Amino acid sequence: MVTADSAAVGQGNARACLLALRAANEPLTLAEVAEQTVLSRPTVDAVLTSLVETGPVRIVPAAPASSPGRPARRFAFHPGAATVAAVDIGDRSVRCLLTDAAGRMVATGRREYAGNGAAARLGAVAQVVQDAADEGGTDERLSPAVVGIAVPGILDADGRLAQSLAVKDLEGTDIASELSLRLGCPVAVENDIKLAAYAEHHLSARPADIAFVQIGHRISVALILGGRILQGRHRLAGELGTQRGMRWTSTSRRGRLHWSTGDDAAPLFARAADGDQAALAEIDAFCAEIAPRLATLLLTVDPEQVVIGGGLSRAGDLLLDPLRHHVHHLLTSPGKPVFRTARLTTDGALVGALGLAFEHGSVQVTGVLEVPPPWHRFPAPPDHPRPADAHPEGTP
Known part of the structure; x- marks a missing residue:
C-alpha cells in the first residue's frame, strides 16, 4: 500500500535524480547519481528505471570500457x-x-x-x-x-x-x-x-525580496517577498494605479506619464545624457515627485532591493541616481533598500x-x-x- 508519506518521498527522490541529471554537462552513471543525491544505489536504480520509462531520462550508449567487464550504464536528462x-x-x-x-x-x-x-x-x-x-x-x-x-x-x-x-x-x-x-x-x-518581477528575482545571483517598479509610458509595481509574488487577498498588492484619483505625477494623464517632450521620454533622456541642465532638472523633479509613494510602499513591505524595469530603465544612472537619492532622503531609518536596474527591459x-x-x-x-x-x-x-x-x- 502506497501512503501519502511514501509517495512524497518517492517524488522527492525522483526530483533529486532529475535535477542532478539536468544540471550535468555529461551523462552520469548510476553510482555518480547516487553520490550526488546521497541516495542509495538501489533507490537510484529504481528511480532512473521509472524515469526512463516515463520519458524525461534516457539511457546513453555506454562509453568504451577501459577495463574488463560490462561498462556501467549512463543516464542523461532528455530535453526533447x-x-x-x-x-x-x-x-x-x-x-x-x-x-x-x-x-x-x-x-x-x-x-x-x-x-x-x-x-x-x-x-x-x-x-x-x-x-x-x-x-x-x-x-x-x-x-x-x-x-x-x-x-x-x-x-x-x-x-x-x-x-x-x-x-x-x-x-x-x-x-x-x-x-x-x-x-x-x-x-x-x-x-x-x-x-517580470518574478523573473528578475530568479535571475539574480542572490535572490532577494524586491519591489519591482516598471517605468515606461506608465508606472507599475509588483512585489516579490519570500520568493513568491505578493498577491494579497484580492490579488491587488502593488496595484497602486487602481486607487481612485491616484496620480504618480501632476502631469500624468489617465495613468500615462507626460514629459516636456510629450509621451515619449527618449528625447528628454538623450538631452540629459548630453548634459542638458534643463533635461536633468526635469528628470530630477520627476524622481522627487514619485519618491513619496515609493517610500511609503517600501516602508510597508521593507524589501531588500528596488528593481527599476521598463523602457526608462535603459537610462541607467540618469534615472537611478536621482530616484535613489530622493527615496533614500525620505527614509529616516538606517536600513535602506538597494536600487538597481532590471536585467531584462523588454x-x-x-x-x-x-x-x-x-x-x-x-x-x-x-x-x-x-x-x-x-x-x-x-x-x-x-x-x-x-x-x-x-x-x-x-x-x-
Missing part, C-alpha cells in the same frame, strides 16, 4: 521529452517563446492581431504558439506540454481578467480555461508586471511566463511534482546575456 511555451499578450501583438524541457530555446514567434475582440486575441495566442511549434520542427512532441501567459491587467481570485487598459476586450475572460481548450494542454496566466514578462509554465506544468514536463524551472538556461536577449553568477540548478 517535452516543450514548454511562454506568451506575452500585448495591446497590438502577441509574442511566443518555445523551449525544450531543459529550458533551451527551440523557437520564437510574433503575431499581430487580425481583428478586434476576445476571440481574435485568443486566436492569435493559439496561432503564435502553433507557429513556434511549426518553426521548431515537425515532431509531434513539439506541441507544448504547458503554456505560461503574461497578460497586461488585473486577475481576480478566480483567474479571470478583471481589469485591463491594454486588452479591455478580454475583461471577464477565463484566459487559462479558454486557451487550454484551444491548445490542448494546461495553461497558467499571470499579470505581466508580476511575472522580455521580463515573457521569461517570467516561461518560469510560470515550468512551475505549473512540472508533472506534464517531467512526470515529477515541483521540479524547479531551469532559470539559468532560459533564453536572454542579446543585449542582456545571462549573468555568469546566476544561481545554479536546483536552488530556489
